[in-house]
Amino acid sequence: xxxxxxxxxxxxxxxxxxxxxxxxxxxxxxxxxxxxxxxxxxxxxxxxxxxxxxxxxxxxxxxxxxxxxxxxxxxxxxxxxxxxxxxxxxxxxxxxxxxxxxxxxxxxxxxxx
Amino acid sequence: xxxxxxxxxxxxxxxxxxxxxxxxxxxxxxxxxxxxxxxxxxxxxxxxxxxxxxxxxxxxxxxxxxxxxxxxxxxxxxxxxxxxxxxxxxxxxxxxxxxxxxxxxxxxxxxx
Numbered sequence: 229x230x231x232x233x234x235x236x237x238x239x240x241x242x243x244x245x246x247x248x249x250x251x252x253x254x255x256x257x258x259x260x261x262x263x264x265x266x267x268x269x270x271x272x273x274x275x276x277x278x279x280x281x282x283x284x285x286x287x288x289x290x291x292x293x294x295x296x297x298x299x300x301x302x303x304x305x306x307x308x309x310x311x312x313x314x315x316x317x318x319x320x321x322x323x324x325x326x327x328x329x330x331x332x333x334x335x336x337x338x339x340x341x
Numbered sequence: 342x343x344x345x346x347x348x349x350x351x352x353x354x355x356x357x358x359x360x361x362x363x364x365x366x367x368x369x370x371x372x373x374x375x376x377x378x379x380x381x382x383x384x385x386x387x388x389x390x391x392x393x394x395x396x397x398x399x400x401x402x403x404x405x406x407x408x409x410x411x412x413x414x415x416x417x418x419x420x421x422x423x424x425x426x427x428x429x430x431x432x433x434x435x436x437x438x439x440x441x442x443x444x445x446x447x448x449x450x451x452x453x
């Protein structure tokens with residue numbers, strides 16, 4: 229069964245609104261989670277590292293004020309896309325490591341209209 | 342930082358034949374090399390991985406080889422089946438920071 233659960237699987241929002249995506253580790257604690265973005269027919273690009281109890285670490289070029297990350301518990305990280313625009317439309321995927329293996333959520337297809 | 346290159350970008354193989362996908366990496370500190378299969382609209386699924394202290398690993402029809410000196414690793418799928426059709430990504434990471442750097446992906450199509 230799934231080790232990392234992501235919700236929602238798809239969301240459509242209006243331009244200018246905010247959208248929250250949840251990522252949960254099931255049956256294990258994850259002090260660190262990772263958020264990736266994947267544009268159509270492209271690879272996964274790391275956006276940020278979510279750290280439980282502290283600030284997220286963002287990759288170069290990723291706007292931290294636009295992509296808010298909250299890792300409030302050892303099993304939940306959230307990514308909020310604020311003031312979404314059509315160019316933010318993408319497939320967002322979270323990941324957490326258990327032991328020495330990375331597990332991925334099922335992804336969230338965000339469409340901004 | 343790490344840079345991972347992957348070839349080919351597309352690959353069509355007759356059912357029953359073998360498929361090979363190759364990746365190179367740049368950071369000699371990387372010590373973990375997983376391969377993922379991604380189906381449309383889903384997150385990546387690990388199919389096999391290899392650590393830097395091993396040169397080859399096999400799991401039924403799937404095998405991975407690693408050449409640390411040349412900094413390249415390859416995925417081999419034998420006796421391909423239609424359900425092997427998907428996009429495959431290689432990746433590299435250092436267990437110390439758990440950051441995966443992905444290759445550009447290979448769209449594998451198995452022709453019945």
